[in-house]
Amino acid sequence: SQKIEQNSEALNIQEGKTATLTCNYTNYSPAYLQWYRQDPGRGPVFLLLIRENEKEKRKERLKVTFDTTLKQSLFHITASQPADSATYLCAPDRGSTLGRLYFGRGTQLTVWP
Amino acid sequence: KAGVTQTPRYLIKTRGQQVTLSCSPISGHRSVSWYQQTPGQGLQFLFEYFSETQRNKGNFPGRFSGRQFSNSRSEMNVSTLELGDSALYLCASSIGLAGAYEQYFGPGTRLTVT
Numbered sequence: 001s002q003k004i005e006q007n008s009e010a011l012n013i014q015e016g017k018t019a020t021l022t023c024n025y026t027n028y029s030p031a032y033l034q035w036y037r038q039d040p041g042r043g044p045v046f047l048l049l050i051r052e053n054e055k056e057k058r059k060e061r062l063k064v065t066f067d068t069t070l071k072q073s074l075f076h077i078t079a080s081q082p083a084d085s086a087t088y089l090c091a092p093d094r095g096s097t098l099g100r101l102y103f104g105r106g107t108q109l110t111v112w113p
Numbered sequence: 114k115a116g117v118t119q120t121p122r123y124l125i126k127t128r129g130q131q132v133t134l135s136c137s138p139i140s141g142h143r144s145v146s147w148y149q150q151t152p153g154q155g156l157q158f159l160f161e162y163f164s165e166t167q168r169n170k171g172n173f174p175g176r177f178s179g180r181q182f183s184n185s186r187s188e189m190n191v192s193t194l195e196l197g198d199s200a201l202y203l204c205a206s207s208i209g210l211a212g213a214y215e216q217y218f219g220p221g222t223r224l225t226v227t
């Protein structure tokens with residue numbers, strides 16, 4: 001069955017540094033992979049979507065890579081700020097045209113001043 | 114454009130009762146997905162509806178059911194509630210099926226079963 005693993009449950013970094021979060025998936029090949037941010041008590045908020053034929057995608061201080069050979073996506077936040085502190089979820093799709101996403105357990109990022 | 118709305122926001126029920134949760138998607142969105150989120154299990158997929166048809170279903174017992182109306186609004190129902198059903202229930206809407214399109218989540222319904 002499909003398995004999604006995010007590198008660690010928690011990541012603590014200093015303000016201004018680059019945060020790198022890892023998402024690994026096994027036993028299937030997603031066509032799309034999405035990243036979301038979730039703050040406590042709120043629904044996730046969409047950040048980026050990357051397709052299997054795209055190696056990298058950027059949006060402001062965010063960058064996502066998608067390596068279908070390694071079955072891995074990396075999510076980077078450059079020049080991190082305390083306001084970036086949240087849980088980040090990766091969500092590969094089911095690998096077909098039939099929809100649905102599989103969410104990882106998330107990585108809780110804390111950026112300290 | 115108004116976001117995804119969910120009602121009610123909070124609910125307390127007793128074991129054995131049933132509950133119905135409602136979700137209004139963003140105007141123009143035809144897909145609605147439902148998720149259960151608990152501290153121990155993370156975000157678990159329940160089901161996805163598209164144009165009133167259930168297109169995908171997660172690994173939940175038959176006590177969990179849902180439907181979508183012609184205006185894309187969706188409801189989910191949980192019958193014979195168990196203590197383990199206590200969770201945050203989130204719905205999300207997207208223009209197309211969830212995999213290829215970004216999802217917009219509602220604020221969730223916090224269900225407590227006593």
